[in-house]
Amino acid sequence: MAKKRKFxxxxxxxxxxxxxxxxxxxxxxxxKPVCRIVRFNMGPATKKFKFKLSLLSKGSLHIRDNAIESAxxxxxxxxxxxxxxxxxxxxxxxxxxxxLRENPLAAGAGADRMSTGMKCSFxxxxxxxxxxxxxxxxxxxxxxKSGLELAKKALKRASTKLPGSxxxxxxxxxxx
Numbered sequence: 558m559a560k561k562r563k564f565x566x567x568x569x570x571x572x573x574x575x576x577x578x579x580x581x582x583x584x585x586x587x588x589k590p591v592c593r594i595v596r597f598n599m600g601p602a603t604k605k606f607k608f609k610l611s612l613l614s615k616g617s618l619h620i621r622d623n624a625i626e627s628a629x630x631x632x633x634x635x636x637x638x639x640x641x642x643x644x645x646x647x648x649x650x651x652x653x654x655x656x657l658r659e660n661p662l663a664a665g666a667g668a669d670r671m672s673t674g675m676k677c678s679f680x681x682x683x684x685x686x687x688x689x690x691x692x693x694x695x696x697x698x699x700x701x702k703s704g705l706e707l708a709k710k711a712l713k714r715a716s717t718k719l720p721g722s723x724x725x726x727x728x729x730x731x732x733x
Contacts, residue, residue, distance in 0.1 A: 562683075564720045567619045567657055570688055575656045590682050592653055593622045599633060600646035606699035611726045612712045614693050618721050619686040622653040625695070628715035632696070635711040636704075645708065646699040651687035659683045695719070699730070 576585040629649060636645050658680030689695060696715060700708045709725060716723040 561621075562659065564621075567621075567686060568720075570617050570619065570690070573655055573688075575658075585679060586656055586658075586682055588682060589656060590685050592685055594626045594629065594649060594653070596629070597649045597652075598647075599629075599642075600699075601643050602646070604643065604646065605730070606646060607701045607730055608699065608705055608708070609728045609730050610698045610700070610705075610708050610712060611694040611728075612696040612698075612716060613724050613726050614689045614691060614695060615722045615724060617690045619655060619657075620651070620653075620689055620695070620719055620721075621657070621684055621686045623684070624719055625649060625651075625653065625687065628696070628718040631718055632698075632711040632715040635714060636698075636707065639707050640700070640704050644700070644704060648697045650694050650697060651689055653685040653687040655686045655688050656682050657684045657686055689721075694726075695723070 576583075577589070578584045581587070629647075633647065636647070660675070660680040696712060698708050698712060705727075709727075712725050716725075
């Protein structure tokens with residue numbers, strides 16, 4: 558299987574040119590790849606927490622679904638080990654709707670017989686990505702005062718798995 562292309566190939570937020578239609582021949586994209594994010598919300602839904610932390614993006618970019626899932630796994634592992642499953646609430650906010658495409662060009666001997674070059678170069682679907690704008694929150698994490706430093710550590714670890722740079726915003730919940 559071919560390896561994934563680098564992030565720089567899909568970094569810029571351009572106008573999405575992916576149309577789905579109920580008539581198959583009118584659709585530009587014939588099949589949508591599956592989203593690999595397993596869970597978008599973790600923790601108890603009704604419990605109140607004192608602090609709310611957000612991981613904010615410093616720039617506009619695409620983030621693949623497998624990068625978001627990797628960030629979720631690392632931060633969730635840190636939090637569950639120390640606080641347990643009910644000691645925090647974490648949510649992934651952006652959903653990967655944007656379809657990434659690639660025009661596969663064969664290289665080497667015999668490539669002229671199997672490749673069409675740039676004719677019909679719309680590309681085949683290779684994955685999905687979330688479109689994130691500057692200042693948008695990717696993760697929100699709610700904890701009590703005892704788990705505040707651990708939550709910062711978990712979000713810092715999550716940001717290392719994601720492309721681009723991020724800041725952690727901390728707010729106190731007035732409801733609790």
